[in-house]
Amino acid sequence: MNSRFVGMMSGTSLDAVDAVLVDFDPSYLKPKLIKRCSVDLPTDLKEKLTFLAHTENLTFRQLAVAEDALTYLYAQCALKLLDDLPEKLQPVALGCHGQTIEHQPNLVPSYTLQLLNPSLLAELTGKNIIADFRRRDLAAGGQAAPLVPAFHRSVFQSADVDRIIVNLGGIANLTFLPKSTQLPVLGLDTGPANLLLDYWHQLHWHKSYDTEGKKASGGKLITALLKQGLADDFFALAAPKSTGREKFNPEWLSRLLGEFPDNQFNSKDVLRTLVELTAVSLTDQINQLDSEAKAEVYICGGGWQNTFLINRIRSLILPRQLASTANLGIPPQDVEAVAFAWLAWRHHQKETGNLPSVTGAKGERVLGGFYPA
Numbered sequence: 573m574n575s576r577f578v579g580m581m582s583g584t585s586l587d588a589v590d591a592v593l594v595d596f597d598p599s600y601l602k603p604k605l606i607k608r609c610s611v612d613l614p615t616d617l618k619e620k621l622t623f624l625a626h627t628e629n630l631t632f633r634q635l636a637v638a639e640d641a642l643t644y645l646y647a648q649c650a651l652k653l654l655d656d657l658p659e660k661l662q663p664v665a666l667g668c669h670g671q672t673i674e675h676q677p678n679l680v681p682s683y684t685l686q687l688l689n690p691s692l693l694a695e696l697t698g699k700n701i702i703a704d705f706r707r708r709d710l711a712a713g714g715q716a717a718p719l720v721p722a723f724h725r726s727v728f729q730s731a732d733v734d735r736i737i738v739n740l741g742g743i744a745n746l747t748f749l750p751k752s753t754q755l756p757v758l759g760l761d762t763g764p765a766n767l768l769l770d771y772w773h774q775l776h777w778h779k780s781y782d783t784e785g786k787k788a789s790g791g792k793l794i795t796a797l798l799k800q801g802l803a804d805d806f807f808a809l810a811a812p813k814s815t816g817r818e819k820f821n822p823e824w825l826s827r828l829l830g831e832f833p834d835n836q837f838n839s840k841d842v843l844r845t846l847v848e849l850t851a852v853s854l855t856d857q858i859n860q861l862d863s864e865a866k867a868e869v870y871i872c873g874g875g876w877q878n879t880f881l882i883n884r885i886r887s888l889i890l891p892r893q894l895a896s897t898a899n900l901g902i903p904p905q906d907v908e909a910v911a912f913a914w915l916a917w918r919h920h921q922k923e924t925g926n927l928p929s930v931t932g933a934k935g936e937r938v939l940g941g942f943y944p945a
Contacts, residue, residue, distance in 0.1 A: 574664050576606070577920070578653065578699075579913025580646055581669040584742020584816055585766045585874060586621055587780065588612045589649045592906050593663060594913040602727055602901045603910060606661065611649040617641050621687070624673050625817045635687070642671055643689040647696035654697075665700035667916025667940070668693060675706075675816045677715040684716050690943040701943040702916040708940070709926045714933030717814035721747040721759035721930045723911040728900050729753075734867035736858055737897065738885075739908065740875020742767035743816055744854050747930075748861045756929035758861060760811040763853035764820035765875050768846050771822055776839040785880025791844030800831050801849045807856070812932035847881050855888040865892050872897040872907035915939055 575598075580591045588610045595604040613621075620638040624630060650666055670688030677684065690703040706716035724737045724747040735749040744765040748758040766781070773782045782788055806815060825846075829837065858869065869892050875881055876896050886894045896904040918925045924936035 574662075575917065576661065576663045577913040577916045578650060578663045578666040579909040579911065579916065580650060580666060581909050581912050582613065582642070582646075582671050583874075583908065584672065585770055586613055586618050586671075586742075587770075587874070589645055590906070590909045591646075591649045591653045592909040592913060593653055593657075593661070594910050594917075596914065596917045603914065605902065605906060605910065607653060607657070608906055608909070609649060609653045611645060611652065613645065617645065621671055621673070624687070626821055626823070639687045639689050640692070642687055643692045644696065646688070646693055650693075650697045650699070654699075663699065664920055665702050665916050665942075666693070666697065667702045667705075667912045667914075667919075669705060669912050670703060672816055674818050675717060675814065676818060677710060677717070677814060682710055684710055690941070694943045694945050698945050700945050702919050702940045703943065704941045705912070705915050705925065705939045708937045709931050709933045712926075712933040712935060712937050714926065714928065714931030715812045715814045716931060717816075718745045718747070718759050718761060718930065719915065719926065719939070720745075720908060720911045721757055722925055722927045723914045724759075725749060725757045725927070726914065727902070728870070728897070729757075730868075734862060736862060736867045736869045738854065738858075738869060738871045738873075740765045740850075740871060740873040740878070740881070741908065742770075743820070744850055744875070745814075746854065746857060746861075748867070757927055758811065759927070759930035760857065761814045761816075762857045763807060763815070763850065764846075765850045765854075765873075765881075766878075767817065767820055768825055769843065769850070769878070769881075772825070772839070772843050772846060776843075781874075782843065782878065785847065785878040787840055788843040788847045789880040791838065791840030791842070793848055794837060794841050794845045797828070797832065797837070797842070797845050798848050798852070801828055801845075802852060807853055812930060814931075847878075847884060850875075851881060851884040851888055855885060858889055858892075862892070865889075867892060869894045870897045870900055871895070872902070872904040874905065876904040
């Protein structure tokens with residue numbers, strides 16, 4: 573029986589499309605990662621997507637042009653991934669998340685928009701497509717995010733020790749996996765991560781990101797700015813909660829800095845403070861969920877490459893041990909893409925993919941829609 577699926581996604585950071593080919597054969601202890609690839613987002617497409625995510629005035633044509641270009645990029649990445657693979661390794665389907673443009677689960681009506689044309693992707697790749705993973709959870713009264721905790725439970729939960737899985741993407745989120753299966757798995761978005769760090773670095777140093785956090789490490793913490801940032805209402809909200817670019821964006825940062833009109837902050841100092849904002853907002857939630865500090869903490873996502881950020885998190889969660897998900901069998905840069913391959917596999921099996929204890933949905937649901945080749 574073919575148990576191979578592709579997972580594809582482009583995150584809030586808008587840096588690349590990632591794709592993985594994964595085998596979910598039940599005889600394996602963990603999903604088997606067969607192959608991966610990434611394709612960088614062209615600058616013009618990144619600009620289009622950023623505009624769509626931050627404007628109230630747009631046309632259907634602007635949406636269609638960006639969706640078409642993004643879908644072609646997904647197809648390019650998928651075909652690159654599957655190139656030269658023998659027939660026996662071809663996947664059942666491609667699970668594709670699309671690019672989140674806006675996520676508003678708390679409005680009436682609630683909505684979430686992931687840009688993707690799955691029909692076109694099926695035509696371009698000649699493969700079955702499973703997409704639109706979020707809206708069924710939303711329809712069932714959930715936040716539709718984060719979705720990865722169900723996957724985390726499936727592959728990372730331990731019967732011996734509590735674990736916390738942290739994803740440092742554009743937004744930071746975590747999953748609390750109790751060792752007892754009688755207790756609920758918990759998960760939530762904790763606040764901004766690479767989204768604001770990358771924006772500030774690009775604005776002042778014209779490079780995509782702060783390699784290993786070296787620029788930030790040379791700055792000084794602006795205590796008043798950090799305190800004001802952490803005073804945002806989002807951080808005090810109880811779970812379930814989720815967020816994205818619609819909340820934490822350049823405008824949010826501009827308003828925050830505007831609270832200090834008489835201060836000319838040094839750019840490195842602001843970057844240093846944004847690192848602390850991510851680290852503190854994340855570790856505050858870790859400390860609430862794991863008040864006895866007994867859990868193991870594992871990190872995935874692009875933020876694992878930010879050595880300074882990781883060191884700040886490590887120091888704030890002591891005496892807990894911190895490592896990457898590579899220690900659990902999946903490289904940190906691949907966890908989310910593997911999660912969407914898993915969701916595609918679950919859909920194909922007619923098995924549920926959400927956790928009501930995380931999203932607040934009325935019940936477990938099979939997620940996604942099927943678009944045949």
